[in-house]
Amino acid sequence: MILYNRYLLTLAALFGVSTAILAGYHQEKLDAYFTLYVIEYLIVTLLFAYLHPRARRLLDALGYLLFGGFLVIVILKVVEILKGS
Amino acid sequence: MYHSVYTSVYTRIGAALLVAGGLAAPVFYVVAQSVPLTALALAAILLGTTALLLGRSLPGIPPQAAEVLLQTGLENVARLLEEIGLDTRAIYLPSRLSGGRPRALIPLDGTVPREGPLRPVADRLIVDFGPRPEDVGILVATPGTAAAEMAPPAQAGGSAELEAGLARVLVGALDVAATVDVAREDGMVRVTLTGLRLTHPDLWIYRSLGTPLASVAATYVAEGLDRPVVIQSEDRRGDRLTVWLDVRA
Numbered sequence: 001m002i003l004y005n006r007y008l009l010t011l012a013a014l015f016g017v018s019t020a021i022l023a024g025y026h027q028e029k030l031d032a033y034f035t036l037y038v039i040e041y042l043i044v045t046l047l048f049a050y051l052h053p054r055a056r057r058l059l060d061a062l063g064y065l066l067f068g069g070f071l072v073i074v075i076l077k078v079v080e081i082l083k084g085s
Numbered sequence: 086m087y088h089s090v091y092t093s094v095y096t097r098i099g100a101a102l103l104v105a106g107g108l109a110a111p112v113f114y115v116v117a118q119s120v121p122l123t124a125l126a127l128a129a130i131l132l133g134t135t136a137l138l139l140g141r142s143l144p145g146i147p148p149q150a151a152e153v154l155l156q157t158g159l160e161n162v163a164r165l166l167e168e169i170g171l172d173t174r175a176i177y178l179p180s181r182l183s184g185g186r187p188r189a190l191i192p193l194d195g196t197v198p199r200e201g202p203l204r205p206v207a208d209r210l211i212v213d214f215g216p217r218p219e220d221v222g223i224l225v226a227t228p229g230t231a232a233a234e235m236a237p238p239a240q241a242g243g244s245a246e247l248e249a250g251l252a253r254v255l256v257g258a259l260d261v262a263a264t265v266d267v268a269r270e271d272g273m274v275r276v277t278l279t280g281l282r283l284t285h286p287d288l289w290i291y292r293s294l295g296t297p298l299a300s301v302a303a304t305y306v307a308e309g310l311d312r313p314v315v316i317q318s319e320d321r322r323g324d325r326l327t328v329w330l331d332v333r334a
Contacts, residue, residue, distance in 0.1 A: 023124075
């Protein structure tokens with residue numbers, strides 16, 4: 001399944017590059033890395049539009065889960081800001 | 086065992102990444118106190134989960150077995166056509182004209198009617214498709230009949246929609262081509278496939294139905310445009326196939 005290999009390699013390359021860039025900027029917040037991974041995952045999954053329908057369903061489910069995690073981070077940040085003010 | 090081998094490849098990679106990431110993340114965070122390394126471990130967990138999910142979605146039939154089944158099915162029809170001496174180009178009918186499923190009509194009189202719309206035909210082997218007595222043909226299922234059901238037909242029937250739908254079938258579901266390009270030019274549709282991974286012997290039936298990939302393209306275009314389609318020509322060079330489809334009234 002060449003398409004699956006390409007999909008996994010694209011994700012791995014993006015995760016590696018983004019980690020290197022953020023580490024290069026001395027980013028010390030884990031949620032920043034996680035948020036970037038989620039965005040990259042959602043974009044790559046969207047761009048690989050021709051994946052097998054079964055694969056797409058499963059990957060979309062994982063996407064919802066990750067997006068949920070992203071929302072939790074956003075909510076925690078908002079609470080933090082509100083508490084600070 | 087295609088399914089188990091490939092599943093185990095993805096599953097093994099996925100499980101390895103998941104376990105390695107899961108073990109490394111707390112070590113990197115608590116012991117090494119390195120956020121970038123912890124993030125890398127998180128990325129490994131995410132990649133591992135993705136690989137596991139991909140492993141669960143592989144087709145359950147080996148490509149070699151699918152090829153054998155395809156050849157067996159086509160050879161039976163080929164023997165029938167060869168016996169009759171028929172090598173007329175088939176007309177690919179959309180499901181609206183062929184009793185609910187897209188099929189190919191092979192006229193028995195040896196000519197492909199060019200003028201006028203075709204009459205909807207019943208879902209039988211020998212059908213009457215026009216007003217003239219000689220308008221009789223054989224209605225057969227093609228590789229495209231089943232393949233076209235794997236992706237909903239392009240409703241608008243534009244090149245982009247056809248291309249996306251065909252790519253979903255040939256690249257995503259069947260994994261027999263790397264790229265698909267569709268262009269409409271003067272009543273013709275040109276379909277270009279690259280990175281082909283399907284070989285086939287030279288069968289008599291291909292003079293009528295076209296090669297399996299051309300057949301899938303013709304069926305899909307007929308269904309998408311909701312009009313009969315005839316394979317005008319095919320040109321295969323290496324792993325690149327260009328198919329010209331004539332769209333009929």
